[in-house]
Amino acid sequence: MLGYIGLELRRTVRDGGYMVIAITLPVAMYLIFSSLGLIDEDGGLYMLVAMAAFGASGAAFNNGSGVAEDAAVGWLRQLRVTPLGPVQVVVSRAVVGMLVVLPAVVAVLTVGGLVKGVELAPWQWLSIGTLLWLGVAPIVLFALGNGFLLSGKAAPLANSVLNLALAILGGLWLPTSDFPGWMATLASWTPTNRYAELSWDIVLGGSPSAMAFAVLGGWLVIFCGYAVFGYRRARLS
Amino acid sequence: MIELTGLAKSYGRARAVDGMDLTIERGQTVALLGPNGAGKSTTIGMMLGLVEPDSGRARVAGLDPVQAVRQGKVGAMLQEGRLIERVTVRELVGCVAGTYPAPMPVGHALELAGLDGLGGRRADRLSGGQVQRVRFAMALVGDPELIVLDEPTAALDVRARQGFWTGMRAFAERGRTVLFSTHYLEEADEQADRVVVIARGRVIADGTSAEIKNVVGGSTVAVDMKELTAAELAELPGVVQVEIRNERARLHTRDADATVMALAGARAVHNLEVTGVDLESAFLALTEVA
Known part of the structure; x- marks a missing residue:
């Protein structure tokens, strides 16, 4: 299983073009949004978390799409005739997903601290770093399920659209406080919104709500089942 | 090593495998010979636990096929399939080796498959014949008791075929069981101890290649x-x-x-x-x- 995780990690890291975009896009968007005149200090903190979350979510969805491409070339079928079991394949791929989100999170937070001069207590940096990393797990599993169930062409498309839709609806581009009432309610049920909310609460001087953990935990369970179901039903060629 | 009893599988109204009975002893090299559409791939799919039979039973090494695969008793080279991108041949074969309980050294597998000197090459930059050899290396690197090869030479030219069969015989000489499918009579004749002819999803002849040639x-x-x-x-x-x-x-x-x-x-x-x-x-x- 470790060998498989290592192999998939190397494949992602070696995709130089992808790595540059995956890191540059959220950093650039953070720099642009946080430098707009109408953004105050809290707005800057909001954008720091939002863009780190957006970068992580993008990497998670990309990891899921990679699985569909593996299925298309017959790699998943090859894995199925090795001793690696379904749960091990899903877990390995989820671990890979959890690791490939890290560069974007680290890059945005580093740029925030070093370039934009964001000042947070060490425990705050540590907390948001951890939460922005681990909180992305439901999204990693959701993207994996899509990758297993959809074709090599459909999965990247679906995952890109979902990435944007969940980012916008989850308030990663514009705060949900600017949304009409019904949309704000809907937003509060998205995994992206609750995922970022954990860290927003910390940087804006509070602590994460139990509700945020509950909603995110619910999605984690659902998408975990979805990913395993997806692998069992996966298109093998 | 393999025991199929009354195995059947239909796709819609087409009966791909129609009551297959077959027993293969340990250490044999067996060819599954049949024209295209005879049910070879579906039969192999059921032996590997990739295809669920409608009725009948497949046992491999005394186990349910899925369990036999999970326990590392089987290696397989499936039909078609490209190789994944951005990994070397050695990394790819090594990754498969790592999933087996007692694999052979990766270098040895590369050698048996005729890939010496290609271990450092990117798997997505190989010729068709080389890809086929990598897929063969992935099947045997776990040093399983049984390898199943579905039309292993379909994409190879004459010379590449000879190289492939040399590697296959070297693996079989380790006392391993080999089952391969083919639609070439000569291949079955030259490479197998035993030839099982199938058509329309059934075994229609079974014996040494000399016996089969007499019939067909x-x-x-x-x-x-x-x-x-x-x-x-x-x-x-x-x-x-x-x-x-x-x-x-x-x-x-x-x-x-x-x-x-x-x-x-x-x-x-x-x-x-x-x-x-x-x-x-x-x-x-x-x-x-x-």
């Missing part, structure tokens, strides 16, 4: 039935199989000359017709009987 590779002598009974016709020299239809006997023979001479001796030559049998029509003839 000989000639057909047709005569009107008058003097001799079916049992007497079957006793004629060279005759391996007798078909009777509309008072006319079609004798599959491995020695048409001897059969015709014997018919003449019995004064039983009426509307004699002798035809050579090519593989495809032999399959069709056999399935009509089956």
